[in-house]
Amino acid sequence: MFGRARDFATAQCRELVTNSARWAKAFSDWFREPGRAREARGIKLLREWLSPEQRAQYDRFGYFDVTGCDSGKRYRIRHGTGTNIYEMDDAGQTRTGWCFVPDGYLVAGDVVLAQKIALETDEVGALTVAKHFVLR
Amino acid sequence: MAVQIVMDHNGDTRHVFDANNAKELARAEKRFRELTGAGFTAATRTGSGDAKVIRKFDPTSEETLFVPRLVGG
Numbered sequence: 001m002f003g004r005a006r007d008f009a010t011a012q013c014r015e016l017v018t019n020s021a022r023w024a025k026a027f028s029d030w031f032r033e034p035g036r037a038r039e040a041r042g043i044k045l046l047r048e049w050l051s052p053e054q055r056a057q058y059d060r061f062g063y064f065d066v067t068g069c070d071s072g073k074r075y076r077i078r079h080g081t082g083t084n085i086y087e088m089d090d091a092g093q094t095r096t097g098w099c100f101v102p103d104g105y106l107v108a109g110d111v112v113l114a115q116k117i118a119l120e121t122d123e124v125g126a127l128t129v130a131k132h133f134v135l136r
Numbered sequence: 137m138a139v140q141i142v143m144d145h146n147g148d149t150r151h152v153f154d155a156n157n158a159k160e161l162a163r164a165e166k167r168f169r170e171l172t173g174a175g176f177t178a179a180t181r182t183g184s185g186d187a188k189v190i191r192k193f194d195p196t197s198e199e200t201l202f203v204p205r206l207v208g209g
Contacts, residue, residue: 041147051185082209099209102143110143114203117179121189131208
Protein backbone atom coordinates (compact mmCIF):
# COMPACT_ATOMS: atom_id res chain seq x y z
CA MET A 1 0.00 0.00 0.00
CA PHE A 2 2.71 2.43 1.08
CA GLY A 3 4.91 1.26 -1.79
CA ARG A 4 2.20 2.00 -4.31
CA ALA A 5 1.63 5.49 -2.90
CA ARG A 6 5.37 6.14 -3.01
CA ASP A 7 5.55 4.99 -6.68
CA PHE A 8 2.61 7.22 -7.54
CA ALA A 9 4.20 10.22 -5.82
CA THR A 10 7.51 9.53 -7.58
CA ALA A 11 5.79 9.35 -10.98
CA GLN A 12 3.93 12.60 -10.29
CA CYS A 13 7.15 14.36 -9.26
CA ARG A 14 8.93 13.07 -12.35
CA GLU A 15 6.13 14.36 -14.58
CA LEU A 16 6.17 17.73 -12.83
CA VAL A 17 9.94 18.04 -13.32
CA THR A 18 9.67 16.97 -16.99
CA ASN A 19 6.88 19.45 -17.70
CA SER A 20 8.66 22.25 -15.87
CA ALA A 21 11.82 21.58 -17.85
CA ARG A 22 9.83 21.63 -21.11
CA TRP A 23 8.19 24.95 -20.24
CA ALA A 24 11.51 26.42 -19.13
CA LYS A 25 13.10 25.42 -22.44
CA ALA A 26 10.17 26.83 -24.42
CA PHE A 27 10.42 30.13 -22.54
CA SER A 28 14.20 30.20 -22.95
CA ASP A 29 13.94 29.55 -26.73
CA TRP A 30 11.25 32.19 -27.05
CA PHE A 31 13.26 34.74 -25.06
CA ARG A 32 16.53 34.19 -26.93
CA GLU A 33 15.28 34.14 -30.50
CA PRO A 34 14.37 37.51 -32.01
CA GLY A 35 10.66 37.88 -32.71
CA ARG A 36 11.40 38.73 -36.32
CA ALA A 37 12.92 35.29 -36.95
CA ARG A 38 9.83 33.56 -35.54
CA GLU A 39 7.51 35.79 -37.57
CA ALA A 40 9.55 35.14 -40.73
CA ARG A 41 9.40 31.37 -40.16
CA GLY A 42 5.61 31.57 -39.81
CA ILE A 43 5.23 33.58 -43.01
CA LYS A 44 7.53 31.20 -44.91
CA LEU A 45 5.41 28.22 -43.81
CA LEU A 46 2.19 30.04 -44.71
CA ARG A 47 3.45 30.93 -48.19
CA GLU A 48 4.46 27.30 -48.79
CA TRP A 49 0.90 26.15 -48.03
CA LEU A 50 -1.02 28.82 -49.95
CA SER A 51 -2.23 28.06 -53.47
CA PRO A 52 -0.50 30.14 -56.18
CA GLU A 53 -3.58 32.40 -56.43
CA GLN A 54 -3.77 32.88 -52.67
CA ARG A 55 -0.03 33.58 -52.48
CA ALA A 56 -0.27 36.25 -55.16
CA GLN A 57 -3.25 37.84 -53.41
CA TYR A 58 -1.53 37.71 -50.01
CA ASP A 59 1.71 39.22 -51.35
CA ARG A 60 -0.19 42.04 -53.00
CA PHE A 61 -2.88 42.88 -50.48
CA GLY A 62 -1.96 41.23 -47.17
CA TYR A 63 -5.02 38.98 -47.33
CA PHE A 64 -6.28 36.03 -49.34
CA ASP A 65 -9.62 34.37 -50.00
CA VAL A 66 -10.62 30.81 -49.16
CA THR A 67 -13.74 28.82 -49.98
CA GLY A 68 -15.51 27.09 -47.10
CA CYS A 69 -15.57 23.35 -47.75
CA ASP A 70 -19.12 22.88 -46.43
CA SER A 71 -21.08 25.95 -47.55
CA GLY A 72 -19.02 27.08 -50.54
CA LYS A 73 -18.99 30.58 -49.00
CA ARG A 74 -16.02 32.81 -49.58
CA TYR A 75 -13.98 34.10 -46.64
CA ARG A 76 -11.22 36.68 -46.64
CA ILE A 77 -8.37 36.11 -44.19
CA ARG A 78 -6.20 39.11 -43.38
CA HIS A 79 -2.70 38.82 -41.95
CA GLY A 80 -3.14 39.00 -38.18
CA THR A 81 -3.68 37.06 -35.01
CA GLY A 82 -7.39 37.64 -34.36
CA THR A 83 -10.65 39.21 -35.64
CA ASN A 84 -9.20 38.83 -39.14
CA ILE A 85 -11.70 36.57 -40.96
CA TYR A 86 -14.42 38.16 -43.06
CA GLU A 87 -17.31 36.36 -44.68
CA MET A 88 -17.92 37.77 -48.15
CA ASP A 89 -21.19 38.08 -50.04
CA ASP A 90 -21.74 37.37 -53.73
CA ALA A 91 -20.91 40.98 -54.59
CA GLY A 92 -17.51 40.66 -52.95
CA GLN A 93 -18.47 42.83 -49.97
CA THR A 94 -17.66 41.85 -46.40
CA ARG A 95 -20.79 40.61 -44.64
CA THR A 96 -19.69 39.63 -41.17
CA GLY A 97 -16.62 38.77 -39.14
CA TRP A 98 -15.51 35.53 -37.53
CA CYS A 99 -12.79 34.94 -34.99
CA PHE A 100 -11.14 31.65 -34.16
CA VAL A 101 -7.47 30.99 -33.53
CA PRO A 102 -5.22 28.05 -32.74
CA ASP A 103 -4.70 27.55 -29.01
CA GLY A 104 -1.49 28.94 -27.50
CA TYR A 105 0.87 31.69 -28.54
CA LEU A 106 1.57 31.45 -32.29
CA VAL A 107 2.96 33.91 -34.79
CA ALA A 108 0.62 35.54 -37.30
CA GLY A 109 1.67 33.35 -40.24
CA ASP A 110 0.79 30.21 -38.28
CA VAL A 111 -2.53 31.65 -37.09
CA VAL A 112 -3.56 32.57 -40.62
CA LEU A 113 -2.49 29.19 -42.00
CA ALA A 114 -4.45 27.36 -39.28
CA GLN A 115 -7.54 29.44 -40.17
CA LYS A 116 -7.14 28.67 -43.88
CA ILE A 117 -6.81 24.91 -43.29
CA ALA A 118 -9.77 24.91 -40.91
CA LEU A 119 -12.12 26.69 -43.34
CA GLU A 120 -11.01 24.56 -46.28
CA THR A 121 -11.26 21.21 -44.49
CA ASP A 122 -13.74 21.62 -41.59
CA GLU A 123 -15.69 24.85 -42.04
CA VAL A 124 -18.57 23.82 -39.78
CA GLY A 125 -16.22 22.71 -36.99
CA ALA A 126 -14.27 25.96 -37.21
CA LEU A 127 -17.36 28.17 -37.13
CA THR A 128 -18.76 26.17 -34.22
CA VAL A 129 -15.91 27.36 -31.99
CA ALA A 130 -15.63 30.78 -33.66
CA LYS A 131 -16.90 34.02 -32.18
CA HIS A 132 -18.79 36.38 -34.36
CA PHE A 133 -17.90 40.06 -34.61
CA VAL A 134 -19.75 42.93 -36.19
CA LEU A 135 -18.07 44.95 -38.90
CA ARG A 136 -18.06 48.72 -38.62
CA MET B 137 13.23 12.29 -46.21
CA ALA B 138 9.84 13.11 -44.73
CA VAL B 139 9.04 15.89 -42.29
CA GLN B 140 6.54 16.54 -39.52
CA ILE B 141 6.00 20.26 -38.89
CA VAL B 142 4.56 21.29 -35.55
CA MET B 143 3.25 24.84 -35.13
CA ASP B 144 4.53 26.28 -31.88
CA HIS B 145 5.77 29.42 -30.14
CA ASN B 146 8.89 29.36 -32.35
CA GLY B 147 6.88 29.54 -35.57
CA ASP B 148 7.30 25.83 -36.13
CA THR B 149 9.49 22.90 -35.19
CA ARG B 150 10.44 20.39 -37.88
CA HIS B 151 11.07 16.70 -37.26
CA VAL B 152 12.76 15.12 -40.27
CA PHE B 153 12.74 11.33 -40.58
CA ASP B 154 13.62 8.62 -43.06
CA ALA B 155 10.44 6.73 -43.94
CA ASN B 156 12.57 3.73 -44.97
CA ASN B 157 14.06 3.45 -41.50
CA ALA B 158 11.78 1.37 -39.27
CA LYS B 159 12.96 2.99 -36.03
CA GLU B 160 12.51 6.53 -37.31
CA LEU B 161 9.14 5.64 -38.81
CA ALA B 162 7.95 4.20 -35.49
CA ARG B 163 9.09 7.38 -33.72
CA ALA B 164 7.22 9.51 -36.28
CA GLU B 165 4.07 7.42 -35.82
CA LYS B 166 4.34 7.78 -32.03
CA ARG B 167 4.72 11.56 -32.41
CA PHE B 168 1.66 11.60 -34.69
CA ARG B 169 -0.41 9.72 -32.09
CA GLU B 170 0.77 11.93 -29.23
CA LEU B 171 0.10 15.19 -31.05
CA THR B 172 -3.32 14.24 -32.42
CA GLY B 173 -4.17 12.78 -29.01
CA ALA B 174 -3.31 16.16 -27.49
CA GLY B 175 -5.77 17.90 -29.83
CA PHE B 176 -3.56 18.84 -32.77
CA THR B 177 -5.02 18.50 -36.27
CA ALA B 178 -2.76 16.76 -38.78
CA ALA B 179 -2.84 17.97 -42.37
CA THR B 180 -1.03 17.10 -45.56
CA ARG B 181 -1.02 18.68 -48.99
CA THR B 182 -2.46 16.96 -52.02
CA GLY B 183 -0.76 17.01 -55.42
CA SER B 184 -2.87 20.01 -56.43
CA GLY B 185 -1.74 21.90 -53.33
CA ASP B 186 -4.97 21.60 -51.33
CA ALA B 187 -4.79 20.86 -47.62
CA LYS B 188 -6.22 17.55 -46.46
CA VAL B 189 -6.82 16.53 -42.84
CA ILE B 190 -5.63 13.04 -41.91
CA ARG B 191 -6.76 11.09 -38.85
CA LYS B 192 -4.31 8.21 -39.21
CA PHE B 193 -0.55 8.19 -39.60
CA ASP B 194 0.40 7.98 -43.27
CA PRO B 195 3.93 6.59 -43.72
CA THR B 196 3.97 7.74 -47.35
CA SER B 197 3.24 11.38 -46.55
CA GLU B 198 6.29 13.54 -47.21
CA GLU B 199 5.03 16.49 -45.18
CA THR B 200 2.56 16.54 -42.30
CA LEU B 201 1.59 19.76 -40.55
CA PHE B 202 0.26 19.75 -36.98
CA VAL B 203 -2.06 22.61 -36.05
CA PRO B 204 -3.09 23.22 -32.42
CA ARG B 205 -6.74 22.91 -31.42
CA LEU B 206 -8.89 25.89 -32.45
CA VAL B 207 -10.58 28.15 -29.95
CA GLY B 208 -12.91 31.12 -30.31
CA GLY B 209 -10.91 34.34 -30.41
